[in-house]
Amino acid sequence: MTLPARNLLAEEASPYLQQHSDNPVHWRAWSPAALAEAKESGRPILLSIGYAACHWCHVMAHESFENDTVAAVMNRLFVNIKVDREERPDIDQIYMAALHAMGEQGGWPLTMFLTPDGKPFWGGTYFPREARYGRPGFIQVLEAVDKAWREKQQSLAESADGLTAHVEQRLAGAKGKAVLDRDTLADLAGRIDGMIDRDLGGLSGAPKFPNAPFMHSLWLSWLRDGQTAHRDAVLLSLEKMLAGGIYDHVGGGLSRYSTDAEWLVPHFEKMLYDNAQLVRMCNWAFAATGNDLFRIRIEETVAWLLREMRVDGGAFAASLDADSEGEEGLFYTWRQEEVEVALGDDATSFFRHFELAAPHGWEGKPIIRQSEAQQRQGVADYAEIAPLKAKLLAAREKRIRPGRDSKALTDWNGLMIAALAEAGRSLARPDWIEAAAKAFAHIVAAGKDDRLPHSMLGAKKLFPALSSDYAAMTNAAVALFEATGDPAYSDHAKRFIDQLDRWYQDSEKTGYYLTASDSGDVLIRIRGDVDEAIPSATSQIIEALVGLSSLTGDPDLWEKAWTTAEHAMGRATQQAYGQAGIVNACALALEPLKLVIIDKPDSSSLVPVANRNPDPRRIDIVVPVGAETNRPLLPGGVLPPTDRPGAWFCTGQACLPVVTDSAELEKLLRRG
Structure with a gap:
């Protein structure tokens, strides 16, 4: 079939895809129809993958995809497909793995060129419209790829076959099972500990990510083996990032990562998953130390969540953009005179507890952060500075806000629901547990034919879900059961596992795929073993099976958890660090x-x-x-x-x- 020769993104459920609906590029969403068009036309596919809060995705869109000259070349030479990586992480993982296999560094936007049957043969990330940054201009890239395709089609197709086979072996292959033992977690935690920045926290160097799966490994090592150095590495990392510009000191919540080694200059996008994991880690840290810093940051982050991220029905939006008015970080940054106007005579007190910092090369306004001493004093003086933060927040609310990606992703919501339920128990906040329960009910109600959606935007829903959705919602159900004692949540958890078994379990019953068995538009049906900023689907599945089997005492469920863990560990042993989540989950299976x-x-x-x-x-x-x-x-x-x-x-x-x-x-x- 031949789709209309125009942009087809206006009716999509993804805000990211809708952002590109006015481009002169004839974008298609990933679909069987778009793939069929490529096959029938014999033209290669230009696949562009990004997400709504991605700064460099916006840059490439403004430079190239909104440009009539660039769009004309794209429309003439390629079938152009746009993918929201948050809607389709299965597609993103396949083609990101292909890029890595080519020896390229990954990132977004991901720009891949595929054969008409969807197999990757070349790619990169961001390309400028004109040649700079040591990168060729995008039109130059497009014409070179077209020339290569016309003149070397047979060899490119053979290369694509080999590359696809390599990716399939890495992401979908079976490696046999491995014995679960205590040494695996200890070895991983020891190697991670050796990568920790002892002065600034996090992993050494820049950029700095919160890296929750690694922090989780270190925390489990302390809980199980008493490795106080591993506990202290987590506490140091949390304290440093919570003092830095990566944390929003005015409104609460964590940005995705810091571009520097000091946690100062973030990419200002705020992701739901980062903040779910921050709430969990701070909850454990507060319990272990009694340091009110962690309690305060939980309270501020949950206040941000409930104020800015709730969508109709009570679930939570995916992210907030980094940019506003075309400038990264403009909404979050302050000049000294702006603070003074907002606070008047109280500005002196504010600047005792905070500083404005602008590193070399930063073109925006300064960023609020705290020194170590200011952070300690700020906790002691919180009653004094909380009203000042509220005044700045009120002043900031008058600014033009960054865009919000309002789609509710089931797996990310599951992470936040569990975190809210756990923190609500620990800090005696029944209102947080109630908010978690409302989000849970909204997602369950969005199901169809007893199956969960992966993504929701108003009335628009994307089916089928991924295995990570069922795992995260099982863990959320268990957390809500622990918080409320309501057996309805354990019943939900059992039904989620039943659906997981029906649609995602492999034929040998040794594990699960990321995509459902009736997902017909993926090149490869992958496992979902690899961690990203959140633990992998496989690790969340193991955690869900272990948790529910402990809750119910069901021996068959426990056997399933153990078998899944053994085979997942067999695959994880082939990786150095990319599957910390599986190791962490297997540690839970060893000693529940x-x-x-x-x-x-x-x-x-x-x-x-x-x-x-x-x-x-x-x-x-x-x-x-x-x-x-x-x-x-x-x-x-x-x-x-x-x-x-x-x-x-x-x-x-x-x-x-x-x-x-x-x-x-x-x-x-x-x-x-």
């Missing part, structure tokens, strides 16, 4: 922790102890004294008595004697 508490709901002494001592390895189940329904099984099929308060703490298949004293339980749950 379960805490069953029987207590009086109106005068509980044991439940608050569990709430203020969160542990990512542990599933908590609370049952009212006297209850006979929904009584959880202890390992070995033992039912705990419910006639009096008590707590049973279990590791794997072994449970300690019942604990009835809150101080004793506190001692048991705290890592000394």
Whole structure:
């Protein structure tokens, strides 16, 4: 079939694709129809992958895709397909892996040239319209690719076949299972620890990302093996990034990464997933240290989330853009006189606690940050500076806001729902748990034929979901069950796993694919093993299976979790660092922790102890004294008595004697 010779993105559910609907380029969304058009025309595909908050995606759009001359060349030579990587991470991972296999560094926008049947033969990332930065101009690239395709089509097709086979082996292949042992996590954590910047936190060098999967590895190493150096590396990293410009000191929330080694100049886009993981990490850090810095940053970040990121129905938007009025960071940065106008006589107090910094080469206004001493003092003086932040926030609200990508992604929402439920328990914020429950209900209600969507934008929904969606929502359901005790959440979790098994499990029942079995528009059906800024789909699946099997005591579910973990580890051993999430999840499978508490709901002494001592390895189940329904099984099929308060703490298949004293339980749950 031949699609209309015009841009077809206006009706798409992705704000990123809609941003390109006025381009003179004849963009198509990724679809069977677009792929069929390429095959019928014999023209290669120009695939452009990006996302709404991506600064360099905007630059390339303004320079090239909005330019009539560039668009004319694109329309004449290629079938042009635009993909939102957040809507289709499966497609993004395939072609990003192909770019890496070519020896190129990845990033977005991703610009790939494909054969008419979708196989990659050449690519890059950002190309300027005119040659600069050591890169050729985009028209020059387009014409060179066209010339190569016309003159060397056979050899390019053979190269594309080989490259596709390589990517399939890496992303979809089976490597056999590996024995799960304690040394794997210890080895990974030791190698990550060797990469830590001891002065500035995070990994050495620049740019600096929060890198939650690596931080998780270090935290698990401390919890399990008592490696205090690994705990301290996480705490240092959190403290440094929370003082830097990567953290929004006025409005709360974390930007995606820092362009420098000091956490000062971020790419100012704010992603839902980064902030979900920040809330979780700060919750663990606050429990471990009692440092109010972490509590304050959780409260500020959740306030930002509920103020700026909620969409109709209660779910959460994907991201906020870096740019406003055509300038990166303009919304978030301040000149000294702007602060002084907003605060008046209080500006002196503000500048005791914060500084404005503008590094060499930065063309925008200065960025708010804190020194180490200012951060400590700011925690002590928070009652004094909170009203000043509120005044600056009110002044900032009058500015032209960055764009918001308002699509709700199921897996990212699952991460945030779990984080909100956990932090709500720890910090005694039932309103946060309620917000998590509302988001969860909205996503479940958006389902069709008992299947979840991957993405929602108003009434528009993208089906089918990915395996990461079912895993993240299972983990969210377990977290909400722990927070509320409502068995409806465990029922939801069971149904999610049933759907995961039906649509994503491999034929040998050793693991899961990222895409559903009825997803017919992918070149390769990949596993979803590789971490990005968030843990991989496979790692989230293992965590979900382990958590739900602990919750239910279902031995078949536990066997499935163990088999999935063994085979995932067999694949992960082929990678150096890209699959930390799998190692972390397998560590949970090795030593799952379960805490069953029987207590009086109106005068509980044991439940608050569990709430203020969160542990990512542990599933908590609370049952009212006297209850006979929904009584959880202890390992070995033992039912705990419910006639009096008590707590049973279990590791794997072994449970300690019942604990009835809150101080004793506190001692048991705290890592000394």
